[in-house]
Amino acid sequence: MNPFRRSPFVIAATILVYFFLYAPIVGLVLYSFNASRTNVKFEGIIPAFSERVVMDGSLVKSSPCGPFHWYCDLAKNDDVLEAAGNTLKIAITATILSTIIGTMAALALQRYDFKLKLFSQVSLYIPIVIPEIVMGIGALTLFSQLFQFLNSTLNLSGDARLSLGIVTVTVSHIAFMIPFVTLVVQARLQGFDKSFEEAAMDLGADEWTTFRRVTFPMILPGVLSGALLAFTLSLDDFVITFFTNGPGSTTLPIYVYGLLRRIITPQVNALSTIWILVVFIAVLSLQLIQNRTEKA
Amino acid sequence: MAGEFAVELRDVVKNFITPEGSELAAVDHVTMQIRNGEFFSMLGSSGCGKTTSLRMIAGFEWPTEGEIYIEGKAVGHTPPFQRKVNTVFQNYALFQHMTVFENVAFGLEMEGAAKEEIKKRVAKALEMVQLTGMERRRPRQLSGGQQQRVAVARALVKIPDVLLLDEPLGALDLKLRKEMQLELKALQQQLGITFVYVTHDQEEALTMSDRIAVMSKGAVRQIGTPVEIYERPSNRFVADFIGEANFFDGRIKSLAKDEALVYVPALNADLTGLPVSDGLVNGEEVVVSIRPEKVRITAEETMNTNLFRGKVTNTVYIGTDTHVYLDVCNAKLKVYEQNRISRLDPGSFYTVGQEVLLILPPENTLFLKKD
Amino acid sequence: MFQRLRENKSVQGTLLALPTMIWLSVLLILPLLLTLVISFGRRSPDGNVIFTFTLDNYIRLLGYHTNCAGGQARCFDPIYATILWRSLVLAFNTTVLVILLGYPLAYFIARAHPKKRNLYLFMVLIPLWTNFVIRVYAWMMLLRKEGGINIALGWFANLLGIPFQPLEMLYTPGAVLVGMVYEFLPFMILPIFTSLEKIDNSLYEAAADLGANAIRTFLRVTLPLSMPGVVAGTILVFIPVMGTFIVSDILGGRQVILVGNLIQRQYLDARDPTFGAAAALILMVMTLIVTYFYTRRFGFGEEIVAV
Known part of the structure; x- marks a missing residue:
């Protein structure tokens, strides 16, 4: 057959x-x-x-x-350039932080037994089983209540007043990216045999050296795919950003959404085309790098 | 070299928490002394505690109770990277992202050895395991046997006080395994390093070891040379686990200084002149054990003691031996007879139903404590 | 101190997981609790939250007005219940369509030659990596009166000599459904593929050997074994569809209001976060109930992270 x-x-x-x-x-x-x-x-x-x-x-x-x-018109559009800059800044910061934090959690969940293990494992599924909009308005409520409280108790005024912006967006992105990174890295860790680390320690490497020279290189492909997923999630995110952004922290998806409700010129299409190309090239090259490291 | 013993376990206990939450003693009050320069094996079926004991010597597990000494120093809570022992892992645990050279050099690098020295010593280690020229290969590009050699070289290049081997030949096919057994043994004799070897294969243990610890259920059942373990098992478990044996229940009838008389109900007879083992008292219920190849079948009636009449129930030809199964009184007995003569002539076989005479030689008939 | 940390695996694990636990507690769990709290609150005239305990928001959601234009004490208008029901039906329809479209493709990829599998998978992922908003925009361009679909239909009609009147497709429930299916199709294909790929070829051979034809093999072997993928895919599709507001906003105009639109408007246009919070909680409870019964019946496999 x-x-x-x-x-x-x-x-x-x-x-x-x-x-x-x-x-x-x-x-x-x-x-x-x-x-x-x-x-x-x-x-x-x-x-x-x-x-x-x-x-x-x-x-x-x-x-x-x-x-x-x-x-060409697009290149002259300062709003687009600013939004693109914001998007990248947020995506890169959030990816780095969520990858580090998420990988740590994946190692903990896969290797150790500890008291709050079940809690940590279950909380990873929150972004999967709860609609994004609920998380978005939740974050918005948290930030607005917190800022209101801080602004009035600390008597902040003018520019010193805390408000929604690039920080709130990044922090919220990290929150929903960590679980995805953790789950991806955890899945990749399942086949990881402890004896490699034991061998390194046996040969005289202390815990940190063992991690640096053996564990990390071996889990790197998994960490990279977690980071890649996190990065695309951040780039793609609309809902959470929509609720947590403020003046000056407009990202590209928010910008495009704003345009769709007004006049649409082919500039939007040009922007979309560039977007598709950039993401396509980025993902393709990362995929190729990963294939190479996995084969080696 | 401090002291006589390379490794000593004193009353070591290792408890694990099972997934159900109860405690399980993987190693239960084990005491053993491994001498400098000897090839020492821990033999037992899976779950007997041999691997856990080895891992505690390596430093991957910490004893719950008791203490472990390496070269006379207590190391129970010393991390693995501060112990002068190295391990050959069951799955080799070769670093897949490093070349053969990098794998073997890793341990020396950790010691902070100079580049030139590393190069020299790695080359020597690889030569020792006949892998010269493979330096730039990756582990995945090697055969199972070659990977095994890299693992040995990687551990030995550090010149450890003790080399720990955790079923290192388990993944190899039979022929290669036999080759590697002899090679490892030769290597050990040549280097004079203490080897602690974990295996579930009794033949492997008997072939390679100076001394063997037979383990079961977390405890040591007997420690001795291969000959002692086989010829003078100290309990029924060891007699049963190593090789084969016929067992009968019996009772000590009289106990002299160097001779005993044991009554065996199944044979409805007294066995006389048996060698005396320690710790048994007159009147005690015991197990009588005799190895099948020690039983002699004779043609003529001699004036021998411990002579029985048996009836052949089955014979099996297996090349080197013929296995003869017999009914003796109310007991069943198996006898292995070496094929010293050709069995091509059908007349040379025992026939089913044939009556024969058997001798249970007293010097090889043991009585053991009931488990 | 260091020695004790070295031997205490439990503390090591806790320390490694601590940043995640803190981050998720503060930014996922605390906000959910806060949402719960304010859903029992009241809106102040300037759009702020007054913390109190009232069920008004939930009563309003059920369709009872606390003060009616007619002066009655209570009057009934199930507008919000309709919105909830519409969202549920849409999510259900989307999921069914996405399974029907996604399964054959996932099957095709899983049974393709291993060397080509990655390429086919990659082709599924490219649209997924194109931004969510941009994908909705693409459909807006296709669906409108002068858009691609009408052009294509007109061309066919012209070819066959049938008079053709451009169809009004944008701003209809159908447009929203198509948009949703397009947005979430990859989320179904990937988990199903993952579970299909795991099926060993010998199982197909065994089925054939035992006399099962193609259809029976599919029904008795392939389909049951791929159920974890379908379950994971359903969760990954159903839940976001329930909560999305962009698709309906852009492709549905003001015609198709879903629970997501309701929540968004309460927060940003109507400035009544307490009512929005109540709606969000109802949404969350609905999705959790569906997920609970669905996963209890079929399990919750690792396919969930296939994307």
């Missing part, structure tokens, strides 16, 4: 689902070259390069960047 035998039904369904997954993305990318500023209809790709932007009503006839007119 051929193990790779497939029924025509499965193949047809597969093609259909892949089409369903990719059609919207292809459309999105296509419209980023749209000549129409209103972006309602596809008026063809901006045809020509020229000294400066030439418009005919809402149609772009030619542009210094040619078909990539909207991408």
